Amino acid sequence: MKTSTNLSTALALTGITKTYPGVRALDDVSVSVAPGRVHAILGENGAGKSTLVGIAAGSVVPDSGTIGLAGQQFGRMRPSEARELGLAIVYQTPALAPALTVLDAVMLLLPESKRPPRRSAASWLTEHFTALGLSIDPRALVSALSLREAHLVEIAAALASEPSVLVLDEPTEALGPEETRWLFRMLGELLERGVAVVYITHRIPEVIEIASDLTVLRDGRVVGRGDVADYSEDAIVELIVGRSLETTFPPKLDGGVDAPVALAVESLSGEGFDDISLVARRGEILGVAGVEGNGQREFLRSLGGHGSSSGIVALEGVPLSLRSPRAAKRAGVVYLPGDRLGEAMFGKMSIRENVVAASLHEAMPVGVVERRREYSMTRSAIQGLAVKTPHLEVPVTALSGGSQQKVLLARARLGDLRVLLVEDPTQGVDAGARVEIYAFLRELAADGVVVVVLSTDAVELEGLCDRVAVFSRGQLQAMLDGDAVTERAITGAAVLSTTHTRSTQVIEGTPKRRRNAILAESQAMVLVGLTVVLAAATTLVAPAFVSPLNLGQLLAGAAVIILVGLAQLLVVITGGIDLSIGSVVALATVVISFFGQGGPAYFALGVLLALLAGLVVGSVNGLLVTRLGLPPVIATLVTSIAIVGAAQVLRPAPGGSATGDIMTAIGTTIGGVPLVLVIALAIAGTLWWVIQRTTLGRGLRAAGSDPVKANRMGVVVPRMRFLAAVAAGVLAAIAGLILYTRTGIGDPNTGQALTLTSVTAIVIAGASIFGGSGSAIAVAAAGLLLQSITNSLSYLGLSLSWQYWVQGVFVILAALIPIIARAHRARSAAPPGGSS
C-alpha cells in the first residue's frame, strides 16, 4: 500500500491486526477518518476500541497493518511521532505520570513546535487554562488531581497542541454535564477548523448528537460502519451487542419487587461513600452504577470486606461481619474485582490451582495435596461454564478473557456462596462468552445467591439487572426498577446529579499538594541542619574536629559520597537500582593509578580513560536492562562482580601512587573549600536543573513514575533508562577519580561500601525509592551529612560498626517516614467521592 493518503482522510488505519496472549484484540480492522467530522468508534467493553486508538496514537504496536497519518504510511509509530504529526489523544485513564506536576505533564504532551519557551511556560499554561475556563494549579502534582481534573488537563493539553486529528477515548465518562457541554463546544470549534475527531463512547445519545460517521467493533472485528444519520439509537445498540437485547440477556425475574429481602444494607459509610441504605431481594440481580469515582466501587468493595466501613449489613436478617475479605468469605460473600489479572487471578498458575485456591480446606482436608480431589472439584466447579481449554493445567493467563472470568466464577461457586459481588463482569469478554456469563449469573440468582453487579456499561445493566442503584458523590442518587431500568435512565441519573459538583470543585479549585520549589528542598535544609548540629556536638567533645585539616578531609570525602549518590539518584529516578557503583569507583581508581607518575598530560589521559571505563560499564548495564530485559539489580550485580575482577587483574595489590605535584594541584582549595567538592556541587546543581527544568528531566521522572503512562505521553522509556545507566557509570567514575586524589593509590578492593552509601544518600535525601522523583541538591546535603557522621565517629570514640548501623537504620527510617506519613494523611482526610 504505497499510495499516499488522499486529502479527504486525516487518519487511515488499514488492515490492523493485534493479538494478545489468548485473545485476538483486533482482526483486520480498517477505519478512515475524514477531516472536519466526528467519527464514533463503538463497541462493548473489550471489543478492541481502546487498542485501536492506542495503535493510532503509537502506544500499541500492531502485528500487521498500516497507519496513515499526515499523508504518510507507517507500519508502527512511536507516541512522540504521532504527536509531532498532529495527532492528539485523550486516554480513558488519563496518561499522566503521577510524579510530575501538571506543568511538566502538559509540556511533555505538547509537540516540540507548540511548546512555549521554558521561562514563560508556567504563565503560558495558567493563561491557557484560564482561556479554557479551567482553574487548575499548574504546579499541582498529577497524583493529587481528581480523575476529572486529570481528564481536563489532558483535554487542555490536546487542545493546546492544535491537532489535525483528535482522539477522545470515553472523555465524558468522568465529566459532569456542563463540562460535557463545554467539551462539545470546543469540538465544534475544532471541526470548523477541519480537525478530524475520533470519539469513543458508551453513550449512544452523544453519538447521535455529535458524530457524523460510525464504526462498530465486536470481538475485534468491524461489524458495522456508515453515516450516523442512517441509524436509530436501537439499531446502534443492536449492532454493538450483536443481537437483540432479548437474546443476549436472560429473562428478568417476574414480580421481583415483591420478593423477600435477602441482603439489607443500612446506612453504610466508608471511604468514598456515605450513608448508603439499600436492599437486594431474593432471586434478583442488583446493579450498581455511577460516573467513575463517585463511590460505587468503594461501596462494592466494602461489602467484600475491603476498607473500613460503618453501618449494618445483614443477610437474611443476620448481621454480617465484613472487617476483612477473610471475614467476608467466612460469611459467604465473594467479591470479584474488575482488574482480574491484578486482583483476582494467579496468572502463571493453572486452572486447577486458581479454581481451588479459595477452597483449600476442602481440597486438602488433612493438609496434604490430593491431586485427584482437586481435579474433581475443578471439574464440578467449571461444569456448565464452557471453559475453553485442552486440560486443567493451562496457566490462566493463556485463556481468553471470557474463560478467565469463568474460572473466577467457578472458584466463587465452590464452597458456601451466598453473596456474589461482581465488578465489570464482562470486561474484555467476547460476545459469545458474555451470553454464557449472563446466563450463569441469572442461574446463581435463581438458586438463591444474592448477585450484585457493578458495570460501567449501562446497556449491560439495563439488560441484566432487575434493579439498579445509581451513585453520585458517594450518595445513593436513584434506585431504578422495573421498566425504569434503561440505559438512558441510568446514565441520566448518574450524570444529572453531578451538576452541583462542578461549582464546588473545578471552578473554585481545592488546595492541592504542590511541588513547591522551596518546600521540595526542605529535605536538603533539614539535612544541612543535622550536619551542623552533629558537627557542633562533635566539636564540644573533640575540638580537633573543626581543625582545617579535618574539615578539608571531610569536605573532600563528602564530594565522593555526593557523586555516588547522584549516580544512584539518576538510576533510581528512572525506576532502577545500580549495585555496580562501588565497583566502578574501584575500577576508576585503579585505571587512574597507572597514570599518576607522569606529567599532567599523561594524567589527563588517565582521567579520560577512567571516565571511558565508567561510560562502558554504564552502557553495558543500560543494554542489559533495556535490550535483554534483565532486572536492574541482577544486571548490575553481575557487572559489579566482573568489574571487580577486572580491577583486580589490572592491579592485584593496592598501589600506583601519584606524584606530589599532581596531588597538590588537585588538592587545591577555593576559599578553604576543596576543589573536588566545588566540582561535585556544580554537578549536583546542574543535575538538579536538568531533572527539574528540562524535557529530558521530565522524561526521566515520567519513566520512573509510571512506564506505561510515560510511554503514552511520548517518552521513550528504554532510552531514559539507558541514559541514566550511562550517566551513573560516568558519575561513579568521577567519584573514583576524586577518591584517588584523596588516597593517592589505586585499590581494587576499595569502594565496595560506597554502593550502600549511595543508596543511603538518596533515601535520606527523600528521593522516592519507587522512582519518579528526587532532588540532586538534597542528595548533596545528604552526602555532607553522611561524611560528617563517618568523620565524627572516630572523634566520638565509636567503632567502625557504628558507620554501618547508622546507615542501615537511616535507610529504613527515612524510607518508612514518608510511607507512614502518607498512610496518616489518607486516614485523616478521606473526602467522600474523591478517590478512584
Added chain:
Amino acid sequence: MTSTEQRAGVAGRPEILDRPSLARVVWSWSGTRALVAVVALFAISPLIAAGSVGPTAIVSMLPFAALTAIVAVGQTLVIQQGGLDLSIPGAVTLGALIVAKFGGEADWGLQTAIVVAIVGTSLFGLLSGIVVAVFGLPPLVVTIAVNALMVGAVQAISSGFGAQTTPELSGFALSRVWGIPVLVFFAVGIVLVTHLVLKGTRLGRRFELVGENPRSAYNIGVATRGYRIAAYWLATALAAAGGVLLAGLLRSPTLTAGDDYLLASIAAVVLGGTALTGGRGSVVGTALGALFLAQLSQLVQTFTQATAVQNIVQALIIGVGIVVQLQLGGNTARLRSLVRRDKSRPPAPTTR
C-alpha cells in the same frame, strides 16, 4: 466416579483432560533446563579438563555446591514472594563469625553457639520481613539496609579480626559418610523438606499463591503477611546455617566470607527456573542450579588460579545463563518457535 463419565457430561465439546501428557509435563517443568544444563556441563567437563569429573574433583566440589544450595533455597523462598534478599552476605558472614568466635568450650560451647548463630542472625531476617510485608518498602532497599546492620554486627563482634573454629566443627564439616561429604546430606535434606512442604501441603500452596499475587490471595481471604515475613526470616536463617557450615569448612572464615554467596544464590535460583516475578518456584531446580555453579567454578579453577579472573569468567557465564533462562521464560513457546513455525494460529499464548 471415573473421569470418563464426567467428560461425557459435556456433550458436543472437546473433552478437557486433567493434565497434559507426561512428556509435556516434564518438558515444561522449570527445572528441566537446569537439569539439561547440569548434565551437559558434566558431559563436556572431561573434554575441557581431564580430571574435572574424577572422584577427587567431585568430592572437593560437592561441599561448595551444598553450601550454595542451602543458601539459595532461602533465596528461592524470598524470590517466590516477589522479593530479592541482598542481605545474604551479611547473614552468612555473621553466622560463620558467631560460631567461630564463640564455639569454643571456653566460650559458649559449640551447640549453643550454633543455635545463637542461626536463631540470632535470623532475627535480622525477621526485621526485613516485617518491614517489607507490613510497610510495603521495596525488598531491595530494606535488605541492603539490613545487610549493613549485620555487617556492623560482624565488625562489632570481631573488632576487625577473624576467628578460628573448633576442630570439632571443622572435623564434622569436612567428614564424609559413605565417601560422600556430609554437607551434601544437609543440603539434600533441606531441599527435600522444603520441596515437600511447598508442593505437597496446604501451607506450601498458600505460600505459592501469596507469592504469585498477594492481592488476589488477600482477596480470597489468605493472611498474606505471615507468608511473606516467613520467607525473609527463613532465608536469613538458612544463610546463617550456611555460614555455620562454611566456618567449619574454612576453619577460619574471613569477614567477607559471605560476599561470594549473593550472586551465586540469585544465579542458582534463576538457573533453576524460578521466575523473578514470584509465585511458583522449584527448590529442586535451585539445587541443580547450585550444582551447576559449583562445577562451573571448579572448571574455571583448573584454568587459572587467579581469583580475579575466576570472578570475571564466572560473572560472564552466569550473566549469559541468566539471560538465556529469562529469555526463554517460564515456558517452551519460544523454544518451539525457534524450531518450527506454527501457521495455523496466531503466536501461541505465552505466560509472562
